[in-house]
Amino acid sequence: MRKLFSGSTLKVIAVSAMLLDHFGQVVLKNGITLKVPYSMFTDFQFSNLLNIIDVLHMIGRLAFPIFCFLLVEGFMHT
Known part of the structure; x- marks a missing residue:
């Protein structure tokens, strides 16, 4: 299986x-x-400022699942 992103990325x-x-x-x-x-x-x-804040908040919500994935990957390989 070919990796699309490395752990560092x-x-x-x-x-x-x-x-x-x-x-x-x-x-x-x-x-x-x-x-x-x-x-x-x-x-x-x-209203545009509030929309920008909401978009940045949605982008930021992606961080936790990525960190959880990396945590599980690290656990599985040690």
Whole structure:
């Protein structure tokens, strides 16, 4: 069976996904939407910002299953 991704590649993908999720939650959600006055944004800009936060959150949710897969793979090969 041919491997599509190596373990190192999967780790980089998972860490990148987690970093995007944390950026969206810490910087965009807690930093901008909660600290900056709502009047600085138009409704369109604010809804786009919330959509971006949701997309980054969905991307970040991929990290946990990848890390679990790598954990099981490591357990099976030791």
